[in-house]
Amino acid sequence: MRDKLKIRYVVLIVLLSVVWATQLIPILGEVYAQSVYPVISHFLSSFSKLMPFAIGDLFIFLSVLGLLFNPIRARYIQKKKKWKQILLNEMEYLLWIYAWFYLAWGLNYSQKDxxxxxxxxxxxxxxxxxxxxxxxxxxxxxxxxxxxxxxxxxxxxxxxxxxxxxxxxxxxxxxxxxxxxxxxxxxxxxxxxxxxxxxxxxxxxxxxxxxxxxxxxxxxxxxxxxxxxxxxxxxxxxxxxxxxxxxxxxxxxxxxxxxxxxxxxxxxxxxxxxxxxxxxxxxxxxxxxxxxxxxxxxxxxxxxxxxxxxxxxxxxxxxxxxxxxxxxxxxxxxxxxxxxxxxxxxxxxxxxxxxxx
Incomplete structure (x- = not known):
C-alpha cells in the first residue's frame, strides 16, 4: 500500500513538472500545441463523443460535490481521518485536476499568439x-x-x-x-x-x-x-x-x-x-x-x-x-x-x- 502511494506521488510530481516546464519554456509550449495536443484531442474527443451528454459538466459537478462533502463523510461519518489528512487528500485531488486540465488542453495557453x-x-x-x-x-x-x-x-x-x-x-x-x-x-x-x-x-x-x-x-x-x-x-x-x-x-x-x-x-x-x-x-x-x-x-x-x-x-x-x-x-x-x-x-x-x- 505504501509503495503504491509513493508511485502515485511520483507520477503526480512528474506530471506537474511537465506542466510547469512547458509553461516556462516557450519551445515546449509550441511542441505541445502543434504536436502533442492534436493527438490528445483526437483521443479524448473520440471517447467523449460516444456519450450523449456533457461528461465534462458532470465530472466538474461531481468533483465539486465530492470536495464539499467528502470532508464531512471522512470526519463525522467514518470518523477515521484527522483534519490534516482530509485537507491533504483534498489538495492532492485538486493537483490531479490541475495536471489533467493543463495536459489535456490548458497548455495551449503557452503557444504563440x-x-x-x-x-x-x-x-x-x-x-x-x-x-x-x-x-x-x-x-x-x-x-x-x-x-x-x-x-x-x-x-x-x-x-x-x-x-x-x-x-x-x-x-x-x-x-x-x-x-x-x-x-x-x-x-x-x-x-x-x-x-x-x-x-x-x-x-x-x-x-x-x-x-x-x-x-x-x-x-x-x-x-x-x-x-x-x-x-x-x-x-x-x-x-x-x-x-x-x-x-x-x-x-x-x-x-x-x-x-x-x-x-x-x-x-x-x-x-x-x-x-x-x-x-x-x-x-x-x-x-x-x-x-x-x-x-x-x-x-x-x-x-x-x-x-x-x-x-x-x-x-x-x-x-x-x-x-x-x-x-x-x-x-x-x-x-x-x-x-x-x-x-x-x-x-x-x-x-x-x-x-x-
Missing part, C-alpha cells in the same frame, strides 16, 4: 484605418441580413468543419479532429443562462458545449467559436476571429449573417471609444434597422435570464482565470477581435491574399 503563428503583423489603430474597417464591415453586415428563424445543426457542423479545413493552413489553426464533431448541450442550461454564458470548452474530455437557450441567429457563430477552442485556441478574441472567418465565408446565408452579427457589439464598443459622438451616431444610423432590432431583442432575451449577482461572481472568477493564463486583458479579450480583424484585413489588402479552396 495569432500574430506569432501566422506571421501577420499587428496593425495599430488609426482613425483612418478604423473608419475604413467599419465602413466595409457595415456594408457587408447590411448585405448579409436574412431572417434566421431556425437552426439546422448538421448543416452548421458541416459548414464549420469545411471552413476550418479551408483556413487551417494559412491562419494558424488545426483542422477538426473529426468530420462531424459532436457538440453537447450544457447540463445546467438554466443556471448557465443566469451567468450569460452561451458556450464552453470542456478541457477534461475535449468536448465543447452550447447553451440550450441559444437563439437561431447566434447558434452558428457560437458553434464555430467553441469549435475553435477545441482546436487549441485559448484566446477569446482569437476564437471570435476564427468564428467570424468561418461563418462569413459560408455559402449559407443564415450562417454568414450570424458571423457578421457576432462581432457587432464589439465593433460598436470600439467605435464608441474611438469616434466622436457625431461620427458614432452616423455609423449607428447606417446599420439596417432590422439588424439593430434583432440585436436589441437578443440582448433583452438574455437579460431576462441573467442574474446580476451570480453573473458578477462568474465574471470576476473568469477574469482572474484568463489573467492567470497569460491573457492580461482578462474578459476584455473578447473585444480584441477587432484588432485581429483589422490586422488581417490590412495584411490581406497589401497583396497577401489568402488562397481559396
Amino acid at each position: 495569432f500574430y506569432g503563428r501566422t506571421n501577420i503583423p499587428y496593425t495599430a489603430y488609426t482613425p483612418e484605418i478604423f473608419q475604413s474597417f467599419v465602413d466595409n464591415y457595415i456594408d457587408k453586415l447590411n448585405a448579409s441580413y436574412t431572417d434566421v428563424t431556425s437552426i439546422d445543426e448538421p448543416l452548421v457542423c458541416r459548414e464549420s468543419v469545411h471552413g476550418y479545413n479551408q483556413i487551417s493552413d494559412t491562419l494558424g489553426i488545426h483542422r477538426p479532429p473529426h468530420s462531424s464533431p459532436r457538440v453537447k448541450t450544457m447540463l445546467f442550461t438554466p443556471f448557465i443562462s443566469m451567468v450569460g454564458v452561451t458556450g464552453s470548452m470542456g478541457p477534461f474530455f475535449c468536448e465543447f458545449t452550447l447553451n440550450g437557450d441559444l437563439l437561431p441567429s447566434q447558434y452558428p457563430a457560437t458553434y464555430a467559436h467553441e469549435l475553435a477552442h477545441l482546436l487549441g485556441i485559448t484566446s477569446e478574441a482569437e476564437a471570435n476571429f476564427y468564428a467570424y472567418q468561418v461563418c462569413t465565408r459560408s455559402q449559407v446565408k443564415e450562417i454568414r449573417f450570424s458571423g457578421y452579427l457576432s462581432v457587432l457589439s464589439h465593433v460598436l464598443g470600439n467605435a464608441r471609444r474611438l469616434m466622436s459622438e457625431e461620427e458614432y451616431t452616423e455609423l449607428f444610423n447606417r446599420i439596417r434597422p432590422e439588424i439593430m432590432d434583432l440585436a436589441q431583442k437578443n440582448q433583452q432575451y438574455w437579460m431576462e435570464k441573467y442574474s446580476p449577482l451570480i453573473g458578477d461572481i462568474q465574471n470576476f472568477i473568469y477574469d482572474l482565470y484568463l489573467k492567470g493564463n497569460k491573457i492580461q486583458s482578462g474578459r476584455k479579450n473578447y473585444s480584441e477581435v477587432i484588432g485581429l480583424l483589422i490586422s488581417y484585413e490590412e495584411w490581406k489588402n497589401h497583396g497577401k491574399v489568402i488562397p481559396e479552396e
Whole structure:
C-alpha cells in the first residue's frame, strides 16, 4: 500500500513538472500545441463523443460535490481521518485536476499568439484605418441580413468543419479532429443562462458545449467559436476571429449573417471609444434597422435570464482565470477581435491574399 502511494506521488510530481516546464519554456509550449495536443484531442474527443451528454459538466459537478462533502463523510461519518489528512487528500485531488486540465488542453495557453503563428503583423489603430474597417464591415453586415428563424445543426457542423479545413493552413489553426464533431448541450442550461454564458470548452474530455437557450441567429457563430477552442485556441478574441472567418465565408446565408452579427457589439464598443459622438451616431444610423432590432431583442432575451449577482461572481472568477493564463486583458479579450480583424484585413489588402479552396 505504501509503495503504491509513493508511485502515485511520483507520477503526480512528474506530471506537474511537465506542466510547469512547458509553461516556462516557450519551445515546449509550441511542441505541445502543434504536436502533442492534436493527438490528445483526437483521443479524448473520440471517447467523449460516444456519450450523449456533457461528461465534462458532470465530472466538474461531481468533483465539486465530492470536495464539499467528502470532508464531512471522512470526519463525522467514518470518523477515521484527522483534519490534516482530509485537507491533504483534498489538495492532492485538486493537483490531479490541475495536471489533467493543463495536459489535456490548458497548455495551449503557452503557444504563440495569432500574430506569432501566422506571421501577420499587428496593425495599430488609426482613425483612418478604423473608419475604413467599419465602413466595409457595415456594408457587408447590411448585405448579409436574412431572417434566421431556425437552426439546422448538421448543416452548421458541416459548414464549420469545411471552413476550418479551408483556413487551417494559412491562419494558424488545426483542422477538426473529426468530420462531424459532436457538440453537447450544457447540463445546467438554466443556471448557465443566469451567468450569460452561451458556450464552453470542456478541457477534461475535449468536448465543447452550447447553451440550450441559444437563439437561431447566434447558434452558428457560437458553434464555430467553441469549435475553435477545441482546436487549441485559448484566446477569446482569437476564437471570435476564427468564428467570424468561418461563418462569413459560408455559402449559407443564415450562417454568414450570424458571423457578421457576432462581432457587432464589439465593433460598436470600439467605435464608441474611438469616434466622436457625431461620427458614432452616423455609423449607428447606417446599420439596417432590422439588424439593430434583432440585436436589441437578443440582448433583452438574455437579460431576462441573467442574474446580476451570480453573473458578477462568474465574471470576476473568469477574469482572474484568463489573467492567470497569460491573457492580461482578462474578459476584455473578447473585444480584441477587432484588432485581429483589422490586422488581417490590412495584411490581406497589401497583396497577401489568402488562397481559396
